Amino acid sequence: MANRIDTTFARLKEEGRKAFVAYVAGGDPDFERSLEILFALAEAGADIIELGIPFSDPMADGIVNQMAADRALKAGMSTPRILELIKAFRKEKDTPLVLFTYLNPVYAYGYQQFHLDAAAAGADGILLLDLPPAEAAVNADFSGGEGLHHIHLIAPTTPEARQATLAQSSQGFIYALSRTGVTGGHSAPSESIGTLVAQIKKHTATPICVGFGITTPEQAAMVASHGDGVIVGSAIVKTVEQHADDPMVAAKLKAFVIPLIEATHQV
Secondary structure, X not given: OOOHHHHHHHHHHHHOOOEEEEEEEXXXXXXXXXXXXXXXXXXXXXXXXXXXXXXXXXOOOOHHHHHHHHHHHHOOOOHHHHHHHHHHHHOOOOOOEEEEEOHHHHHHHOHHHHHHHHHHXXXXXXXXXXXXXXXXXXXXXXXXXXXXXXXXXXXXXXXHHHHHHHHHHOOOOEEEEOOXXXXXXXXXXXOOHHHHHHHHHOOOOOXXXXXXXXXXXXXXXXXXXXXOEEEEOHHHHHHHHHOOOOOOHHHHHHHHHHHHHHHHHOO
């Protein structure tokens, strides 16, 4: 069976459109409303959804995503519950899901078993924030990992030789950071995105999606003009936070993301 990420990018290429990738913290603000949020993102037209696994020490994240993880953990979310959330989503929607996580929850679950169970639940890819691919290659504990596409991050400060290695080994798509730093720590995407994307494209035909600092339709359109997709995370998570106590949080989020998705697709 073809991976949903690959079929999505193939379809978008045929349609001449760029991908909109939405990040949310799984279980924020609670299981039921998190599921409603996933449905709302799919119905709004998100091409891929990144689903964060709540973790107690999210060092690469800014305060917005840290607080989202904390809300989810306090609401009873766990790694097995994330898999239940995916299963519930898959009963109705076919939008590709990428798990966005630190190594700790995956390693504690059992590295290979997690991959198998996540794929069986309906996940399509995984982005392990703090597992360098070179370490995975030489560590027997991480020699498995079948079932999910492994997506890699490339930053503006990544040396070109390492860019080549990461680009050639990334599956599904590449997450290119428009800036360095933690998530949500930027007011706007970098204007040097085009240069970074061009550098990466010298080494791979894998689609390149750009994230960090995108909050408006205008910014989404600018980023889409350079890459193969736009990733919006903290702005979406912040919207969930603002309406966390509202039973209509999913509807409010849908209204927020539709202009961003339309701007991305119209480039």
